[in-house]
Amino acid sequence: MRVTSANEPQPETRAVRGGRTPDVRALAPVLWASTTFEIDSLAEGRRLAHSSRAAEFYSRHGNPTVNAFEEAVAELEGAEAARAFASGMGAIAGVVLGLCSKGDHVVAQRQAYGGTTQLLAGVCPRFGIDVTFVDATKPGAFADAVIPGRTMLVLAETPANPLLDLADLDELGAIKGPITAVDSTLATPLGVRPLEYGVQLTIHSATKAMAGHNDATLGVVTGERDLIDALWGFAVLQGACASPFDAMNGLRGLRTLGPRLRQQEETAVAVGRMLESHSAVSWVRHPRLESHPQFELGARQYRRFGGVLSFELTGGFDAGARFVDSVHLCRQATSMGGPETLVTHPASTTHAGLLPEELAAAGITPGTVRMSCGLEHTDDVLADVAQALG
Numbered sequence: 288m289r290v291t292s293a294n295e296p297q298p299e300t301r302a303v304r305g306g307r308t309p310d311v312r313a314l315a316p317v318l319w320a321s322t323t324f325e326i327d328s329l330a331e332g333r334r335l336a337h338s339s340r341a342a343e344f345y346s347r348h349g350n351p352t353v354n355a356f357e358e359a360v361a362e363l364e365g366a367e368a369a370r371a372f373a374s375g376m377g378a379i380a381g382v383v384l385g386l387c388s389k390g391d392h393v394v395a396q397r398q399a400y401g402g403t404t405q406l407l408a409g410v411c412p413r414f415g416i417d418v419t420f421v422d423a424t425k426p427g428a429f430a431d432a433v434i435p436g437r438t439m440l441v442l443a444e445t446p447a448n449p450l451l452d453l454a455d456l457d458e459l460g461a462i463k464g465p466i467t468a469v470d471s472t473l474a475t476p477l478g479v480r481p482l483e484y485g486v487q488l489t490i491h492s493a494t495k496a497m498a499g500h501n502d503a504t505l506g507v508v509t510g511e512r513d514l515i516d517a518l519w520g521f522a523v524l525q526g527a528c529a530s531p532f533d534a535m536n537g538l539r540g541l542r543t544l545g546p547r548l549r550q551q552e553e554t555a556v557a558v559g560r561m562l563e564s565h566s567a568v569s570w571v572r573h574p575r576l577e578s579h580p581q582f583e584l585g586a587r588q589y590r591r592f593g594g595v596l597s598f599e600l601t602g603g604f605d606a607g608a609r610f611v612d613s614v615h616l617c618r619q620a621t622s623m624g625g626p627e628t629l630v631t632h633p634a635s636t637t638h639a640g641l642l643p644e645e646l647a648a649a650g651i652t653p654g655t656v657r658m659s660c661g662l663e664h665t666d667d668v669l670a671d672v673a674q675a676l677g
């Protein structure tokens with residue numbers, strides 16, 4: 288847990304303070320909807336057209352509201368720079384396609400968000416990019432799959448969606464040669480700062496806990512300035528730039544991320560403990576529960592995991608379907624990290640694009656249910672889960 292040093296404020300405090308524009312007295316983030324900005328002279332226009340991430344030139348390149356969000360996230364991650372994207376997938380596609388060319392090789396985690404797996408398994412081959420999928424829970428799996436001189440990118444997702452598998456950040460950070468990137472969406476920068484372990488890029492779907500209110504579709508990548516500038520060069524042409532409105536909501540979300548994450552994690556642990564003692568449940572996964580196979584690793588590297596947990600019902604598909612159809616307070620919807628507790632059946636929804644063997648390899652069984660605990664009172668969520676199980 289390397290998140291704080293003695294004279295640095297806690298991450299929750301930094302989340303309240305980050306991304307503020309000097310000289311702006313407004314406490315709330317300011318929405319700059321303008322797509323373009325007046326230029327003083329041709330010389331100035333030429334300079335802006337050739338500079339990376341200018342905040343006031345053209346909004347696909349940069350925008351004051353978007354740049355403020357980027358600065359806040361970079362600060363929280365301990366990164367030099369950040370680039371926001373139109374979504375988490377925009378960010379992941381920006382990293383993969385921005386860095387890799389025909390003939391390159393990628394080492395990627397088998398347990399990952401469905402869209403990420405589809406991009407790597409379905410799209411990358413069309414561009415002549417080879418991908419090797421590895422089991423992140425196996426020590427040394429990422430490093431062993433690296434082909435010196437050919438592997439351009441090592442992409443991990445930890446904790447992984449939906450089963451909360453962890454990748455060892457020390458191992459990832461020790462890999463030299465390829466660029467290492469971690470999708471850190473579930474932990475958020477308040478849970479862990481992968482760059483402190485030597486990882487080069489962090490990726491977030493800020494759509495989830497970071498923006499936190501189900502009202503922004505947003506992604507962000509952080510890392511060293513040179514690397515972010517290089518990614519920016521592709522991102523400007525990719526065109527998946529963040530909307531200023533979503534960036535404003537992202538920035539607003541960061542202000543309350545600390546207490547939201549704490550509450551969501553508390554409920555997830557309480558629900559997890561109740562499920563563990565229920566006869567209709569075969570296993571429960573949350574890295575804060577001692578039953579998690581990587582509990583020790585989680586305790587060593589993370590300060591928070593948030594409110595997402597998964598479990599399997601012994602009755603298979605029928606039981607999983609009945610559960611998600613039987614909750615009342617909880618809502619049946621994909622996504623996570625928002626105020627409402629959501630339940631979803633990954634095999635039918637978030638990971639529906641995977642082939643049956645890919646689902647099996649990712650450990651997503653027909654009876655698997657994912658739950659994202661929200662901000663309702665813990666007792667009310669517990670009562671709803673109990674009645675749905677009944």
Ligand SMILES: *Cc1c(COP(=O)(O)O)cnc(C)c1O
Nearest residue numbers: 374375376400448472492494505
């Ligand atoms: C949701 C999610 C994504 C994709 O983000 P979008 O904002 O929906 O594009 C990527 N990675 C993880 C871990 C996610 O949960």
